[in-house]
Amino acid sequence: MGSRVISSAKEFYNTLRSLQDQESNNPFIHEEDTQILKMNGNKIPVLNIYCGNQPVFICEKPVPKIYEPDDQPMTKTSNCANEDAANEDTANEDDDDAEDDANSLPELGPQPLTIMKARQLLSWYTLSQNANVSAVDNNPALHPLWVRCDMSDPARTAWVGAETVCTGNKVSAVKLYSITCKGSTVDKKALITLDVLKQEHKKRHPPSSTAIKGSARFSLFGSTVVENTTVESQSIVTVDFKWSHVESVLETPPLSSTATLNIRVAFGDMRSPMYEMYRELEFLQSLADGLRTGETEWMEPLESTSAVNLTKAFLEELQGTAKTLQEDAAKTAENSKPTTDMDTPIFNSFLERGDLDFVEQLWVRMKKSVTSYQDIGDCLKLVTEALRYGDIKPWIHRDSSSSLSKLILQSYHQQIDHVSLTGVTPVHMLLEMGLDKMRKDYINYLIGEELTTLNHLCYFLSTEVDPQEQVIRLRKLHHLLEVIMTGGTFLGLPYDRLFLLTQSCLQHYKTCPYDEEHEFKLQIKPALISHFYQKENPVLWKAEVSSGHGPHEVRTSVQLSDRPLVDHVIFEADPNETVNVDSEDPAFFTTMVCCSLVNFV
Known part of the structure; x- marks a missing residue:
């Protein structure tokens, strides 16, 4: 029996070792009933605090294959032509019905293993790392192992895990974890107390000096609840607190806490003071995409007047020969502007410039009105002809670098190069105009x-x-500015924090690719945002008891959250709990993590 267990442990080790050495993260099926994944621990919220960004193994039950119409066996048909036709019609109907049924099936999420299977996997992992077991070689350390459990045991265990502890290059111990969960409750008296948490820690570890730390996360901007339905927002601002000397469960973080802002912004919100800039950047992107792919998706024009007529009016305004037409065009443009929240004093005072030169003013008119390559070519033809014949002498910024700016400089000396406004040349010229203008806006x-x-x-x-x-x-600069606007206009951060946030964003984007999902972080003093969170409830609150030092430190923690931290189990409401619909008290899910240290020497 013992040799069979050790043999299974070695086989399991070889499987994990092979996956650890591979660059691929494809799932692997072990013994038909276990799926093994390799991923970063921070992708699973409940494991993030213990695993961080390090790779881990996740064991779970393979997701059952969803029935597909193509999988059904072929049916026999007779030689009768009429019957063939009838059977074919019936088969087609069955295929359609089966396809509809398959499409209507919900997508299955991660599936847990039984607690018995989970303990077996942990025992194999532990044995394979114990050099004192005679039949086990001195195996190198494996990534941490975590197993999803079905919560069928009395403790309602949702996860079990194991992590090696090394002394030098040798594995000297293993930490074993268990994560148990309870459904939501609004009754604060039903929540675990700090004394109970300390007792749970002492059960697994001999008496020693312990420390208790607190942490919490508050949402300053993000998801909202409307009529018991959570409305998700793509822009999220949260703050994480950490402090020592916790005195009670759900206590408000003291002002002596360390606080970290987490800012993730979403583009395209019409309420944002950056919305106009966003639309301008999207038009710029469509031009660039058109040059790359040969096809351009034109945005809905914001002007009722055509691009050519707007350009004519602009040129005649410069010539001073059509003042009336210019006033009519200005009125038309004013009336056709969408009346949305984007025209706010914040936007006008922060981002609009009063020193737009000729090329920039032309860009503003064209970006609101062009709907085809023909429009761009016709508008630029009007401008180049006016320059060639000396009808206009527009001024431009000294550092303008677009092709049209160079033609204007040449017109000052009445020596203009010939420009063939065919093919993609007009689009390229318009793209240069927009790039030049928006760079100056951000600067x-x-x-x-x-x-x-x-x-x-x-x-x-x-x-x-x-x-x-x-x-x-x-786009990177725009993302930076969206983050700065959030910190300045919404949070009201002082100059020194905005300066540090700007430097952090700039440094990040000099080396990292563009990523709208990136979350920027900033250390701040809690007093700066105390009015945002002190009367609010946390979305996550945690107390942690710890003892030991270094790699032999062991921790026992409880986390209270406004939503489950486990995604493979459905939590049902407690039938014994009476819910007061008028109560403003939040409901919290309880997640407890216990750790045991198993020494090999």
């Missing part, structure tokens, strides 16, 4: 607010890279 705000210097912006403002890359770098 105007960041430099004007003294949040950075031109030297720190060189990477983002470079014109030496291709237009596609220039647009990507502008």
Whole structure:
């Protein structure tokens, strides 16, 4: 019996070792009833605090294969033509019904294993790491192992885990974890107390000096609850607190806590002061995509007047020969502007510039009105002809770098190069105009607010890279500005925090690819945002008792959360609990993590 167990442990070790050495993260089926995944621990919320970003093995039950119409066996048909036709019609109907049924089936999430199977996997893992077992070689350390459980035991265990402890290059111990969960309750008296938490810790560890720490997360901006339904927001601002000397469950973090802001913004919110800039950037992106793919998705024009007529009116305004037409065009443009929350004093005061040159003003008119390549070509043809014949002498910024700006400089000396406005040339010229204008917009705000210097912006403002890359770098700057606006206008952070946040964002995007999902972090003093959280309930609150030091430190913790931290089990409401619909008290799910240390020497 013992040799069979050791043999199974070695086989399990070889499987894990093979997966650990592979670069691929594809799932592996072990003994038909267990699926093994390799992933980063931070992808699973309940494991994040213990695993962080390190790779771990996840064991779970393989997801059952959903019935597909193509899997059904072929049916025999007779030689009768009429019967063949009838059977074919019936088969087609059956296929359609089966396909509808398959499409209507809910997608199955992760599936747990039984607690007995989970304990077996943990015993194999532990044996394979114990060099004192005679038949086991001195195996190198494996990634931590975590197993999903079905909570069928009295303790309602949702996860069990194991992690090696090394002394030098040798595995000297294993930490065994168990995670138990309870459904939500609004009764605070039913929640675990700190004394009970300390007793749970002492059950597994000999008397020693212990420390108890607290942590909590509050949502400052994000999901809201409307009529008992959670409405998710893509923009999320949370703050994480950590402190020592916890005195009671769910206590508010003291002002002496360390606090970290987490900011993730979503683009395209019409309530944002950056919405106009976002639309402008989207138009710029559509032009760049059109040059790359040959097809452009034109945005809905914001002007009722055509692009050509707007350009004519603009040129005639410069010539001073059609003042009336210019006033009519201005009125039309004003009336056709959408009346949304984007036209806010915040946007006007923070981002609009009053020093737009000729090329930038032309860009503003064209981005709101062009709907085809023909529009772009016709508008630029009007401008180049006016320059060639000396009808206009527009001014431009000294550092303008677009092709049209160069033609304007040449017009000052009445020597204009011939430009063939065919093919993609007009689109390329318009893209350059937009890139030039938006770069100045971002510079105007960041430099004007003294949040950075031109030297720190060189990477983002470079014109030496291709237009596609220039647009990507502008998107990075826009993302940065969205984050800064959130910190400044919503949170009211002081200048020194906004300066550090700006430097952090700039440094991140100089080396990292563009990522709208990235969460930027900033250390702050709790007093700066105390009015946001002190009267609110946390979305996550945690107390942790610890003892020991270094790799032999062991911890016992309880986490209270506004939603389950386990995704493979459905929690049902407690039938014995009476819910007061008028109560403002939040419901909390309880998750408890216990740790045991098994020494091999």
